[in-house]
Amino acid sequence: MAEKASVIELRTSPHVRHTPSVDQIMRNVVYALLPVCAFAVYQFGISALALILVTVVASVGTEELFCRLSKKPTTVGDFSAVITGMLLALTLPPGFPLWMAALAGFIGIALAKVMFGGIGLNVFNPALVGRAFVQAAFPVAITTWTPAFAPGRLAEFIPSTWTFPFALPVPVDQWVKDLNVDGFTGATPLALQKFGDAAHAHVPTDAMDLFTGMVAGSAGETSALLILICGAYLAARRMMDWRIPAAMILGTYVTAGIFFLVDPAAYPTPMFMVLAGGLMFGAMFMASDMTASPVTPVGVWVYGLLIGFLTVIIRLFGGLPEGVMYAILFGNAASPLISAVTQPRVYGTSRKKKA
């Protein structure tokens, strides 16, 4: 009896718990991203594969490096840096020079995550910060698109992939011409819509092609269908808050719908806005970043709607064809404020605060 008593443990309640841990959630996000990665490789070839590997290694390596420098136990086991690497690769053009991609991974983790104190403390989504950095630093490379389903893509790299560090990207114009893919103009559906081509002012893209991903674009953003399925998996396992993508898509649809109703000739259809570019991917995997989004029930709706609205405004009136990245970064910046002004009403209190 006495010896039994000596090993009895003392803890505070609750004594039962039943929840996935942080690393389990992160690992499941990785699982959810794997099909998207696989489709990217299938669509754009081994260049996409190399891109994904490089960003993941760069992200995880950066986190490990800073853990060692600060003499703290390593945190790479939580899989969050793996997610950052995957997200980053999937938002870059498939032929993006690898050294630039590695730099983006480094900047994303170092600047947006480690500097803020690591997991749970980042204000911005690290992958988007990395992408924003390379967008500003390498405007040409980040808007150089290559055709999907190019012949020989699984055996041959896109030439720009192996650009020598600190050199200008290897031009791909000639390579693309030699591929001789029908109808490829070197532009994404969003760019075609916004800037048109030589002959037309606005060039629409077939909605079904957008939905299934039969178009040019960033490595992992093209198939809305696949992204929906993978996002649904996370939402069903309650590892992602479905309200954020729902609100963001709704915000985009409604805002774009208003413009479309005002002038259908000048503005694209709301469905196009929802399916094109990185919106679906951004909604499912970027905006839904737990740490950088608000925690309050009302706040997540405000946050999602705001990002959707901003995306449309940037796409229609900004200098860039795509606005998802900056819209989400803006949403990230606004989320502490959104949380603060949408605190839930506590049971037994009135909404208005007593003075």
Next chain:
Amino acid sequence: MGMMQLIGLGKATFSHGIHPPEYKGTTDAKKIRRLSFASEMVLPLSQHFGKPSVPIVHERQEVVRGEPIARADGFMSVPLHAPATGVVKKIGLMPTARGPKADAIVLKLHSGASQEVLYEAPQDVGNMTPEEVVKAVQDTGMVGLGGASFPTHVKMTVPEGQKVDTVMVNGCECEPYLTTDHRVMVEYSMDLFAGIRIAMKAVGAAKAIIGIEDNKPDAIASLTAACPQDGSVTVRVMKTKYPQGAEKMMIKALLNREVPSGGFPSAVGVSVYNVATLAQLGALLPHSRGLIERVVTISGPGIEQPGNYLVALGTPLRFVLEQLGFHGDARQLILGGPMMGVSVASLDVPITKGVSGILVLTEEEKEAQIPKKVWPCIKCAKCVQACPIHLNPSELGMLAAKRQYETMEKKFHLNDCFECGCCTYVCPSAIPLVQYFRIAKAINRENREKAA
């Protein structure tokens, strides 16, 4: 009925909360059995919320089962009765579940005694005024048997200017493992209705509602059938969800009223009692008896003979475990349920009025349920979606880490937290949020006392 019941509509519930595994299957069909008497009983003078009782016996005095041995010290206190016939061995410091030793009366039993209650006098509740009923309730030494141990007569005293229209009878028993209330509802239904009438009389309410979670169909059926024809007492089915049995949640679910922050249920015309409390009251008060025993669910993977037992108050934990047997790899002892119970360090701790369950958890359980690592808050908002009071535990937790206890209280309603544990249960980062909040409250209380 029918379709509505099938899809869960029409069942009362509150928003948020969690669905922990129930673990009730091992004991919910087991009839209440009496546990034998230990040779020595320990009766702490403070088994209730409020001022400790004052002993009215001296050492080496002979006492009879049911005899008062300590009196109430003022209104916020209750008397204590001898749980068995024997002799007072000592009055002094003894271990308690809360940790520090506290004053207690130790009884040594006469092994030959029949342990029948001889100490009683009939009284007719029907002829008593509400004030007399409240006094009679205090004399039974009754406290909330659900675990809060709040003196029942204090609850029955409606503050001036307030009017109670409904007595709410709590048969939710939302804590995992526990089946005490369940069995009481099934087996002691007559006593329960007698207790309900006493409570209605004391607070002057015309109606009573018994709320029962839908995982206890036999209790729902038997109590519904036993309800009086005049409709004064009704049974309402509630969804099985934790913490459905918290009184604030119940009032919201059944009457859609909210108890104001910092107030009592009487402020919205409700008075809430646990079924076990009222069943005991219904059995004791008409005979002027005192509370000397209670039903306890003894369960968990570490116990060999789990069940629902009628245990004499003051029975040491060691005796209970010896009687029922426990496995060698038992690692944790919990008094109460797994969500809000306390783990105890000593087997010398006695069963007191507020102990509704004894759980013996094993090494295996611990491995499965206790996270090995604590991560920083990732702001996943699961706690915000779980908190039944609609607090923001994420924000509170971060403030607690920065020791901004006053901000927690002033801006984020810390004192509305009733420590149900939902936030800690769902936290993927395994942050001990409830424990942070307990510490924060304690420090705020200390600072207030210092300032006063």
